Amino acid sequence: MSETLPDIKEFKKEVNSWVTNNKPAPPRFLMPQSFMEVGSDEQFEYLREWQEKVYNAGYLGMSWPKEYGGGGMPQIYQDIVNKELVAQNTPFMVNTLGLNWAGPLILNMGSDEQKKAYIKKILSTEEIWCQGFSEPDYGSDLGNAQLKAERDGNEFVLNGSKIWTTLATQAQRMILLARTNPNTESKYDGLTFFLAPMNVDGIDAQPIKKLTGEHGFCQTFFNDARISDDCIIGKEGGGWLVAMKTLMFERGAEGGQAGGHMSMPVSAEEVAELSKRVYREGDLASQDPVVRDELVKLLMRGKAMSLNNARAKIPALVSERPTSISMSSKMLSTELSRSIGELATSLQGSNSLYFVGDDSAIDSGRWQRTYFQAFSGTIGGGTTQIQKNIIGERVLGLPKT
Amino acid sequence: MSETLPDIKEFKKEVNSWVTNNKPAPPRFLMPQSFMEVGSDEQFEYLREWQEKVYNAGYLGMSWPKEYGGGGMPQIYQDIVNKELVAQNTPFMVNTLGLNWAGPLILNMGSDEQKKAYIKKILSTEEIWCQGFSEPDYGSDLGNAQLKAERDGNEFVLNGSKIWTTLATQAQRMILLARTNPNTESKYDGLTFFLAPMNVDGIDAQPIKKLTGEHGFCQTFFNDARISDDCIIGKEGGGWLVAMKTLMFERGAEGGQAGGHMSMPVSAEEVAELSKRVYREGDLASQDPVVRDELVKLLMRGKAMSLNNARAKIPALVSERPTSISMSSKMLSTELSRSIGELATSLQGSNSLYFVGDDSAIDSGRWQRTYFQAFSGTIGGGTTQIQKNIIGERVLGLPKT
Amino acid sequence: MSENTNMVKNTGITFSEEQAQLLEIAESFSRDKSPIATVRSLIESETGFDKGVWTEMANLGWLGIAIPEEFGGSGLSVAEVVTIVEPMGRMLLATPLVSTTLAAQLLLDAGSDSQKTDLLPKIAGGAIAALAINEEHGDWDINHITCEGVISGDTVTLSGSKKLVTDAKVADIILATISVNGAPALVSIDPSAIDGSAIQRETVIDETRRSYQIDLNGISVPVTSVLDTGKTAAALKRYHLLSCLLLSAESCGGTAGAMDITLDYLNTRRTFDRFIGSYQSLKHTMVDILTDLEAARSFVYYAAGVIDTEEGETAVRMAKAQSSDNFSYAGDRAIQFHGGFGFTYECDAQLFRRRAFWTSNQSGDAIYHRKRLATLLLD
C-alpha cells in the first residue's frame, strides 16, 4: 500500500478482487460460528491461516498505528474490508480476543513497551490471546474475582483458576484479572489486570468438553505460577477500571478494534430460508400456518434488534432510558440464538433427531449445535436471569432483589 | 318428602321434573358467574328468590340435620339435585358463603345455640353471609390480620377494616377473623373467629367499584363496633384453627356443604363453541389455523384440570407429591379463566371493542367481563405469584424467597 | 461487537429535526393537558374530550402536519404525527386527532381537487373528521363492505349501518366506506344530512372513547361527495397502513404509561417488609415488557420513515403486531401487579388495559398481521 491514501472506489474494487481470489475453500468440518466454538486443532489451524493471510495482505489492523504493526490508515478502509469479508462469507478472525479486546486495550492504556511487544503479534496470529475473567465459584460478577496474585519482589505468584478461558490451550497470552490485595475495603480495589504469558510453569489449561460433546472452552489452573510485574496494565490495584474498559471494547461500546469479523452469527432469516427446503408433514415447513407464525415471531425479534441498534443512535428516541437498548442487547441476542436453534431444529420432522457428524443431518447438524451452543451466551457473561435483575435495577430503577 | 327414603330412580325423575317446571326465566341482565360478581340489587334479588324456592322445595341442605332446618337425608340425594341444577343450567345459590363455608363450619364446630340460630336462615336466605378475612394492608396472609377486637366485659369492641367482603351490603352476618390479643409470641395465637352480626352501629360496608365498572365487592369498616362474646366460634385466641377449618370447606377439601351449585364457570369448551359463530377476517374464527392452535391449547388446559382431579383420587399416581394437584388448582383455574376471557374476546375482530351493556356486544359482553373479572381469582386469596412461591416451597421443597 | 457484523439490511431509522421537536413539545403538552384526574373526569363527560385542548392542538398546527401547505397544512408527513400520538397515548389523552389525520390522508390520496380544496383547509383549521368504516361483521379487512351506495342521477342513496365510528356525534366531516356496484368507494357525508337519531352512542371497552353506530339507511348525498373511485383502492390500502402505524404509536405510548404506574407501585408498595419490586417475578416481567417496548418503538419509528416505500407494509405490520401484544400484556400485568387495588375501578391499571383492547383490536390484531407478514416474508 502506498503512503498516499488509495481512492475509495478503486480500493473497494481491489479488496473485492483480493477476497474473491484468496478466500479459503470451504472446510470439511462444520464451521464454528465464533472463536468460542473452535473445538479442534484442525479448525484452529484453518482459521489461523486465514487471519495470517488477511494480515499479510494488509487488510487487518489497517487503522492501528504503523509503528506497532498496523496500517496507519483511516478507519473507513478497514470498514470497506470488513464489509467485503462479510459479504463474501469468509471465515471470522480467530484471534478475536486479541483483535477486539486485548489489542484496543493495550493501544489505549498500555505502555509503549507493551504496544511494541504485543500488537503486531496479535495481528499476525503469532500470539493468540485468551481471557481470564470468570471463576468457577464466583459467577460472572467480575468484582468477586478471587484468583490470588501475591507479590514476591518484582514477580507475582498466581494461585487459583479461571473458567470460560476459550482457546487457552492454543493461546500464548491471557488478559487476566487477579486479586493482588485481599484486604481492601471495597472488593473492587484489590484487583489488578495482567497481560499474562501462558507458557509459564504452573499454568495449566485444561480443555472442557461442552454439552455438545465438542471441546471449545477451557478451565485454566494456576499453581504457584510466577509472572513479572511488567505484565501489569494500568496500576496495581487498578484492575477493575481496566476490566471495565475491556468490557467497553467487548461490547463494541468503544471503537478501535482491528477489523475483520469475529463471528458468523446465525440469523432468523436463515431459519426462514431453511423452512423453504425442509419438509414437515410432506410439505415444505414454510407452508405450515403455525410454523409460519413462529417464523414471523423469530424474524421480528431479529429485525427488532437491528432496528434497536439504529434507534440507539438517535438521542431523542432513547432519551428517557439511554442505556436500555445497550444493556439488554446481550440478553436478547443470546436468547434469540437459542430460539433460532430450537425452532430450526424442530422444523425438520424426524430428521431433527440427527446430530453433528451424521451424513443425514440437515445442514450437517448446524441447527442442533446452534441450540446447544447458544447456552454459552445465555449463561456466560451473566445469565439471562442476572441480566434481568441488572436491567430491572439499573434501567427501570427497581429495588435490588 | 316422606320419612322413608325415596327410590333413587324415582327421585331423579321427580327432581328433573321439578327443575324443569320451576327454573327461573332468563334474566334481562348479564348473569353473574358467581356470588363474587353479584353487582346490583336486581341481580341479588333474582338469585335470592331462586335459592329460597329451591330450599322450600326441599332441595337444599338435604343432608344437613333436620333439627336445624336441613333434610336429614343421605348425601346422594343432594348430589342428584346438584347434578340436575347444573345440567339444566340454573342460577347458582347466592348465599354461597353461608351454604359452603359458614354453614359447614357452624355444624362442625359451633355450639348447639349457634346451629339453631344460623343454619336454617342460611338455607332460606333469611340471613346472607359474608367473609371478613383479608385486610387492605396485609395481603392475603390471614395470619397477619390486624383488625382489633378488644374485650370489654362480655362484649368486644371492633376497630379496623376488611376487604373483599363480597355481598357485605346485603349480608346480615359475617365470618370474621380479628385480633383479640396483639401481644402473643406467635402472631397466630392472638386471633379469634367471630360469627358477627352486620346490623350493628359502627359497622359500615362500602361497596367498591370493580375494574369492570360494576359493583360486587366491598370494604367493611369497623369503628368501635360492639358485638357480644357469644359470637365467638371455637376459643378466644383460637381463631387461626377455625380459619384453617373454614379454608378446608372453601377449597372443598372437606365435605358438608349444603348443596346447589355456587358458580357458573366459563369453560374452554364454550370458547370453542364461540369460535364457530363469530367471524374473523370474513370467515369463522374456528377456521383460522393459528386461532385453532390457541383454542386447542386452551381446551387442553381445561381438560388437564379435570383429569388432574380424577388422578388425584388414585393414590399410586400422586404418591410422590400428594399435595401438588390440590395446591395448584386455584392458580391454574383462575389463570385459565383469564386466558379464556382474553382469547374469547380477541376472536371477535372489531366487535371485541364493545363492552357489557351494548346491544352489539357478542354474548352481551360476557367474554370481556370474564377477562376482567378473572383477576379476582388471580389476585384474591393469594396472587398467582404468591401461589407459585408456596408451591415451590411446599411441594418442590425449594428454599423460601 | 464491531458494526460490520450486522448483516441485516435496511435498518436505517430516519428521524427529522421536526420530529424531535414535536416529540418534545407533545410530551410536555400531554403531561400538562392530560393528568389522570382529567382523564377520569372526561370519562364522565358527554363528548369524552376537551374542546379547548382540541383548539389548542389546531392552533399548534397539529391537525395540518401531514397536509400540504397549499391546503393550509405544514407539508410534513404522518411520520411527524407519530411523534405526537405516542406521548398522547402515554397520558391517555383522547381526541379525534387520529381519525382526523387519517381522514385528511384519504382525502389527499383519493379526493377530487374540489374535495381537497374544500375539506383539507377545514381540517387543518380544526374541523373534526370521523371515519365510518367498521361494520357488524367485525372484519378488519377494509374492503369487506356491506353498506351500499346507489347512484341515481346526481344523488347517491346510502343503506346499511356503520359501527364503532368514533366521535361521530361531534364530527364536522364523516368519511364512510360504501360499496358502489360491488366496488369499494369512499363518500364524504355532511353530518347535517344525518338525522340525530341515526347516530347512537355505543358502550365500548375503552371508556375514554366515544363511539357511535350510524344508520345510513335513507341518507342521500350528492354524487360529488364520492371520492375518486380510480384512486380509492390505493387510498384504502394506504389508509390501513397509516391506521396501523398511528395505533402502534398510541400503543407504545400506552405501554409506557402502564409501565409508569406499575413501576411506581412496585417501588412504593411493601409486603413482608420488602418492596414488591424487588421480587423477580415482578421485576423480570417488567424487564420483558421494557424490551418488548423498545422493539415496538423501533418498529414504529422505522415504519414511520419507510411507510411509503416498498418496505412500508412489512415495517408497519411488524409495528402493529409487536405493539398490540405488548400493550395488552403490559396492561394485563399492570392490573395483576397492583394486587387487590388492581381489581378496583379506582386503580388506573384498568384504564390502560381497556385502551390496549381498543388499539389492539382495531385494524387487525397481532395474529392477523403476522399472518400477512408470513406472506410477505416467506412466500
Added chain:
Amino acid sequence: MSENTNMVKNTGITFSEEQAQLLEIAESFSRDKSPIATVRSLIESETGFDKGVWTEMANLGWLGIAIPEEFGGSGLSVAEVVTIVEPMGRMLLATPLVSTTLAAQLLLDAGSDSQKTDLLPKIAGGAIAALAINEEHGDWDINHITCEGVISGDTVTLSGSKKLVTDAKVADIILATISVNGAPALVSIDPSAIDGSAIQRETVIDETRRSYQIDLNGISVPVTSVLDTGKTAAALKRYHLLSCLLLSAESCGGTAGAMDITLDYLNTRRTFDRFIGSYQSLKHTMVDILTDLEAARSFVYYAAGVIDTEEGETAVRMAKAQSSDNFSYAGDRAIQFHGGFGFTYECDAQLFRRRAFWTSNQSGDAIYHRKRLATLLLD
C-alpha cells in the same frame, strides 16, 4: 368447591391394581439398574444397553405384558406398559422395550396366525424387535412410504432406505413399512437376510440411543413375511397412537428426571450467599414445569385407559403435545439453571435435553398433534 361444579365429561382415569404394582416395581428397578454412572458408561458402549438388564426385564415378563396368554404373554394391555416406561424415562434407562412392545402390537393387530404364533412367543421371551419406519423425507405420517416391495411369485423384493431404526444391529426381528402396489404394507424381515454393511450406525442427538440406517435394496423376503394387508391400515393407525402414548410416558419420566437434577442443584448451589432456588425466576419456572408435568401425567394415564375407545385419539394426542413441549422446556431450563456447569458435557442436564429432542420429535411434535386435535375438537 363441591364435586358437582365439575362440568367436563369423560374425565375418568382407570388405574388397575396391576398398573399400581408394576409402577412401584418399575420405579425401584429403574433406580437400581440405571444410576447416572451406568447411563454414562452405556453411552460409550457399542449397543447402548445392558443385555443383562434386558434379560431381567424379559424374566419379569415385561416384554409380554400386552401379549395375550395364548402367545406367551400375560394378557394385560399397553396401559400396563406405560407404568414401566415412565420410570425408565426418569432414569434415562435405554432399552429396546418400546420398539419391541410396539412391534408385538403390530403383529397382534395385523399378523397372520402363523406370524403371531411364530413371533409373539419369541418377543415375550426376550427377542428384540426393531421398527423400520422413518425415511429420508422426515415426515411423521406413517403412511408416507417410499420404500417399495415388489412381489414376484413367493418373493418380495425390497428397495429404498430406512432411517432412524433403533437397535437394528441387535434386533432379532425387524418390522418395516413398505409400499406394495402403492398401498402401505408391513413386512417382517429376518435380520439374517440383511447384509451387515447394509446396516449403518447413525449419529443421533440422544447419545443413549443406538440408531441405524438400513439399506433395503437387494433384500428379498418370502411373501409370507408380509402382514395381513387387509388389517394393515388399522394396525398402523393404532401403532401411531401407541407410539405416541409410550413416548409421552417416557417424556413424563424424563421431565421428572430433569426436575430431579435441577431441584437438587437449586437446593445446594449458592450465589451471593443465597441458595439459588430461593430466586423466583428459578423457583416459579420450576413450578410451571411441575404443573405442566401434572397435566401431562394426567393425559398419559387417561389416554392409557381409553386408547382403544373413541376418546383414544384425542387423549393420546393431548398427551403427546403436552409431554413433548414440557420435557423440552424442562431440559432446556435444566441446562440454563445449572449455569456454567450446565454448559459442560459433565452436567447431566444435556442428557435430558437430548432425550427430549428424541421423544418430542418422533411421531409428531406438539404443533403437529395440536393441528390434529383442532380437527377432532373444532370441526
